[in-house]
Amino acid sequence: MAELVIKNLHVNVDDNEILKGVNLAVNSGEVHAIMGPNGTGKSTLAYALMGHPKYEVTQGEATLDGTNLLDLAPNERSALGLFLAFQYPVAVPGVSVANFLRTALNAHRKVDDPEDKGISIPDFRKKLKEKLALLEMDESFAGRYLNDGFSGGEKKRIEILQMATLEPKFSILDETDSGLDIDALKIVSDGVNATRGKQQGILVITHYQRILNYIKPDFVHVMLHGRIAQSGGPELALQLEEEGYEWLREKYPA
Ligand code: ADP
Numbered sequence: 001m002a003e004l005v006i007k008n009l010h011v012n013v014d015d016n017e018i019l020k021g022v023n024l025a026v027n028s029g030e031v032h033a034i035m036g037p038n039g040t041g042k043s044t045l046a047y048a049l050m051g052h053p054k055y056e057v058t059q060g061e062a063t064l065d066g067t068n069l070l071d072l073a074p075n076e077r078s079a080l081g082l083f084l085a086f087q088y089p090v091a092v093p094g095v096s097v098a099n100f101l102r103t104a105l106n107a108h109r110k111v112d113d114p115e116d117k118g119i120s121i122p123d124f125r126k127k128l129k130e131k132l133a134l135l136e137m138d139e140s141f142a143g144r145y146l147n148d149g150f151s152g153g154e155k156k157r158i159e160i161l162q163m164a165t166l167e168p169k170f171s172i173l174d175e176t177d178s179g180l181d182i183d184a185l186k187i188v189s190d191g192v193n194a195t196r197g198k199q200q201g202i203l204v205i206t207h208y209q210r211i212l213n214y215i216k217p218d219f220v221h222v223m224l225h226g227r228i229a230q231s232g233g234p235e236l237a238l239q240l241e242e243e244g245y246e247w248l249r250e251k252y253p254a
């Protein structure tokens with residue numbers, strides 16, 4: 001059963017065409033990796049799927065579980081179960097991690113049941129404590145302002161903390177590995193793997209093969225010039241690690 005289906009997706013940013021016909025289908029239970037050089041449109045794909053207003057879809061389709069994503073506002077896509085871990089998480093001074101997560105969680109619950117009164121404080125505390133432990137984060141993070149003064153690695157952990165707390169159906173992880181040292185990478189990957197069986201699909205966007213040693217993909221795709229130029233199994237990631245992207249650039253000139 002196909003979960004996320006992307007057909008001939010074209011996306012403009014400031015009237016420049018960045019995505020030029022992306023096709024991708026992630027079947028239920030699969031993990032797909034998208035690799036590729038910088039500036040080829042990986043984050044553009046992530047933002048377009050989540051509904052960032054600057055990323056204008058000019059052609060094509062994107063559905064999650066049969067529902068057209070492109071007609072929905074970002075919060076509606078989130079309520080449907082789509083989650084994006086940002087490559088560059090934004091700081092929100094004044095909003096604590098705990099408050100942010102509880103508000104997001106309650107917004108989702110309200111979609112499922114308009115009468116819902118929200119998660120109880122003790123239940124929420126218990127859940128947050130459990131997820132912080134999963135990511136080996138100190139409980140003091142809960143009271144700090146979201147990403148405010150966090151290190152690069154801490155921001156990436158907080159993204160996965162959000163994923164673990166919201167329990168989405170489908171996650172897109174945009175360069176979650178960048179900024180993580182090897183120990184943090186292992187912890188974060190374990191955190192992702194702990195949710196793997198409960199999610200219907202995960203898209204791991206990465207520049208480097210390293211994270212794929214921990215989060216093992218079923219399929220690997222390479223994005224080049226706004227299209228998926230090559231697809232294969234995990235061995236494709238290993239080949240890219242050894243040989244770089246040059247052979248692909250030669251095979252698929254701009
Ligand atoms: P990747 O994630 O593969 O490194 P991006 O999707 O971030 O690539 O960027 C693809 C191209 O789109 C780049 O040439 C980049 O400069 C351009 N681009 C992305 N976002 C914006 C934006 N907000 N404004 C202008 N150009 C953008």
Ligand code: MG
Nearest residue numbers: 042043087175
């Ligand atoms: Mg990017």
